[in-house]
Amino acid sequence: MFVTRLESKVSIFRSLPQTFKMLKMAQVLLICCLVGATNALYKQWIPDTNYENKTNWDKGEVPCGSDTVQFSSQRKVSVFVETTHAVQEMTLPMDGEIILNSGAGFYVISGQDPDCGAGVMTKFKDADSLQWFNPALWQAAATLNDLQDGHFLFSVHEESVPCQQDDVMFKPLSSFRVDTSSSQTTIPVKSVSVLGNVFDSKSEFSEYLGSQSGLLQFHGSSSVTVGNPSCGDATGCDCGNSVNHERICSTVTCGTLSCKKPLLPIGHCCEVCGAIIFIHFSDSFNLENYRGRIRHLFLSLPKYQSIQLGMSKILKPQRLMGIIPFGSSPEIQVVILDGETGKLSEVLAQDMTKDIKSHGSNLGITGAEIQTASEPGSSAGTVVGAVFGVLLVVTLIVIVVVLIRKGIVQMPPMPSMPSLSRFRRNTDVDDLNAAADRGFDNPIFDKPDMLNNISGLYSTDSISMTQAGVHFINPAYDENEIDFTV
Numbered sequence: 001m002f003v004t005r006l007e008s009k010v011s012i013f014r015s016l017p018q019t020f021k022m023l024k025m026a027q028v029l030l031i032c033c034l035v036g037a038t039n040a041l042y043k044q045w046i047p048d049t050n051y052e053n054k055t056n057w058d059k060g061e062v063p064c065g066s067d068t069v070q071f072s073s074q075r076k077v078s079v080f081v082e083t084t085h086a087v088q089e090m091t092l093p094m095d096g097e098i099i100l101n102s103g104a105g106f107y108v109i110s111g112q113d114p115d116c117g118a119g120v121m122t123k124f125k126d127a128d129s130l131q132w133f134n135p136a137l138w139q140a141a142a143t144l145n146d147l148q149d150g151h152f153l154f155s156v157h158e159e160s161v162p163c164q165q166d167d168v169m170f171k172p173l174s175s176f177r178v179d180t181s182s183s184q185t186t187i188p189v190k191s192v193s194v195l196g197n198v199f200d201s202k203s204e205f206s207e208y209l210g211s212q213s214g215l216l217q218f219h220g221s222s223s224v225t226v227g228n229p230s231c232g233d234a235t236g237c238d239c240g241n242s243v244n245h246e247r248i249c250s251t252v253t254c255g256t257l258s259c260k261k262p263l264l265p266i267g268h269c270c271e272v273c274g275a276i277i278f279i280h281f282s283d284s285f286n287l288e289n290y291r292g293r294i295r296h297l298f299l300s301l302p303k304y305q306s307i308q309l310g311m312s313k314i315l316k317p318q319r320l321m322g323i324i325p326f327g328s329s330p331e332i333q334v335v336i337l338d339g340e341t342g343k344l345s346e347v348l349a350q351d352m353t354k355d356i357k358s359h360g361s362n363l364g365i366t367g368a369e370i371q372t373a374s375e376p377g378s379s380a381g382t383v384v385g386a387v388f389g390v391l392l393v394v395t396l397i398v399i400v401v402v403l404i405r406k407g408i409v410q411m412p413p414m415p416s417m418p419s420l421s422r423f424r425r426n427t428d429v430d431d432l433n434a435a436a437d438r439g440f441d442n443p444i445f446d447k448p449d450m451l452n453n454i455s456g457l458y459s460t461d462s463i464s465m466t467q468a469g470v471h472f473i474n475p476a477y478d479e480n481e482i483d484f485t486v
Contacts, residue, residue, distance in 0.1 A: 040190055040230045042147050043162040044139045047130050048174040051081040051098075058123045063087060065113025068121045071096060075126055078216040080175035081105075088119060097216050099175055099195075127177040132187065132220070133244055134251040135160030142291070154308040156335060157248055158267035163239035164188045165231045168224075172196040175213075181220035182244050188228040202227045235364075236287040236313030236332065242267065259342050259373040265335045266314045272335070273342035275349035276371040278316060279332035279356070285364030287313065287332065293363075294334075297355065304348055308337040342373035 054062050063069045065086035071077060071093045078097040081104045090106065092098075112119060130137060135157045141147035147169065162168050168189050170176055175195070180187055191200040194217070199205035205226045208214045218224060231237035241248065245267075254270035262271035291311050298304055315328040334352070338344040349370050356368050 040165045040167060041140045041142060041153065041163070042144060042169055043160075043166045044141070044147055044169040044171070045176060045178065046137050046139055047127070048171060048176050049077060049079050049127050050174050051079055051085065052083065056125050056127075058125060059120060061122070063122045064116035064119075065109050066116035066119025068119065070121060070123045072123070072126065075128065076216050076219070077124065077127065077177060078175040078213060079124070080173065082173060086113060095216075097175075097213060099213075101173060128179065128219070130176075130178055131251060132178050132180045132222075132224075133161050133182060133241075133248045135248060136251070138162065142288075154310045154335075154337070155312065156265050156267035156310055156333075157252055157269045158241040158245060159239045159310070159312055161241055161244075161248060162187075162189050163237075163241060164228050165190050165237055168192045170194050170217075176217055178218060179220040180218055180222045180224055182222040182247060184222055184243065187222050187224045188240075189224065189226060190228050190230055191226050192224060199226050234286045234288075235281055235283070235330070238313060238315060239267070245269075258340070261373050263371055263373050265310075266316060266333055267312075268335070272337055273340065273373045274335065274337040274345035275342060275373065276336070277334040277349055277352060278369045278371075279334065279365055280367040281332060282364045282366055285332075287311070290332075290363060290365075294352065298348060298351060304344070306338055307344065307348060308339070309348075310335040346372045346374060 049056060052062055054060055057063065063085065066088060068088050069090040071079075071091060073091070073094050075093055076095050077093055078099065080099045080101070082101045084103070084105050084107070086107055086109050088108065135155075138160050139147070140153045140155055140160065141151060142153060146152070166189055168191065170193060172193075172195065191198055192205060193199070194208070195213075197208075199208060202225060205224075209218055209223065249269035252269040257271060257273050259273035262273060263276055264271045265276055294309065294311070299307060299309060311332065311334045313330060314333045316331045316333070317328050334349075336345040336348055349372065353368055353370060356363075356365050360366070360368070
């Protein structure tokens with residue numbers, strides 16, 4: 001048995017395989033400061049590998065004094081124990097860790113525990129399948145107080161997973177195991193808090209990842225890195241998770257919808273019933289201030305208690321006439337859901353639009369477009385897009401006409417059409433005899449100036465037309481009177 005002492009005044013007791021690996025935690029302090037208003041959020045990992053969490057056991061209950069506890073011998077696990085527990089027997093993994101809170105421990109009793117019953121064999125569940133890029137396993141909050149009070153934010157799927165400027169939180173009195181596999185070699189975030197210790201230095205966190213606890217808590221092909229700068233743009237920053245969109249969506253199951261015209265928000269995996277507002281902004285816009293304004297003016301009202309609202313900066317693809325892509329533009333996307341057909345979401349969207357019309361200039365908002373999940377044709381965004389497309393086509397036509405009249409642009413010459421009379425002559429000849437022999441070219445006949453002294457050469461008596469075609473007598477071979485049919 002050996003003892004490793006960490007800077008956070010936590011002692012970890014480790015021993016040989018099949019024995020307890022303990023950590024005595026004397027005190028846990030979580031110190032985080034908010035300096036100004038930033039667009040970074042706090043993303044907290046929901047699952048844990050705590051002994052007292054009944055969802056971690058196959059029987060759905062925390063083991064009691066009459067039970068036999070079993071951890072899979074081939075699985076790696078880091079388990080946090082908060083209090084003292086009685087057991088009949090315990091089987092430990094070959095490569096694992098049990099972290100004991102101050103005052104926590106185990107003891108073995110003889111016979112049955114009167115408060116437990118006959119006792120059963122209970123197994124600790126495998127946590128290897130829990131993925132970092134599963135949006136259902138994270139909670140988001142704007143502040144630490146909101147995180148502790150349960151005031152969580154709704155986000156599209158891509159932004160439910162920690163963004164590159166977010167602070168990642170693992171619950172102080174807990175342990176965990178998370179698969180960080182992704183298409184990238186690293187997963188950058190601002191900071192990571194584990195067991196009450198906040199890591200914002202790359203070297204310190206890299207050292208922790210290489211420790212026994214770090215190896216048991218983080219596994220997978222990608223490495224989480226800290227020290228990424230916070231968002232310095234008051235209008236917001238791109239999350240950076242679009243590169244892992246397919247991996248994120250592979251963990252999401254979409255439900256059935258009851259609305260007539262479902263919407264697909266940018267960064268989301270499933271179509272939704274609700275409303276989307278795309279806000280155009282200037283440099284004076286402040287995302288956090290506007291989020292607070294919406295919370296104060298609308299979300300605090302009783303009629304909007306069921307509303308889920310997600311607000312973030314996105315890069316919206318731009319398409320000419322709604323078809324041809326030509327880049328992207330930064331906009332603020334507001335996704336509004338009500339859990340039903342989207343009617344209440346549409347009402348809130350209209351209220352927000354009225355507020356934008358009245359106070360948008362003071363908020364740094366230059367315009368807004370609405371999309372709703374109501375009946376086709378009622379979407380303001382669709383109507384605006386259709387009108388814009390028609391106006392664009394008309395404008396292009398007018399410009400082309402003006403340029404042609406001024407001679408700046410010339411129309412390409414039209415291809416010449418075949419002569420109608422020629423077509424008719426060919427048709428007449430074909431009608432005489434489609435299979436008739438057309439003869440061959442006569443160089444002497446084709447150049448009459450060469451034989452202009454021969455009398456009677458071009459007399460009408462030497463040329464005649466029959467059903468077989470037109471023929472004449474060649475004076476050069478007059479003796480044989482050879483006919484040449486043309």
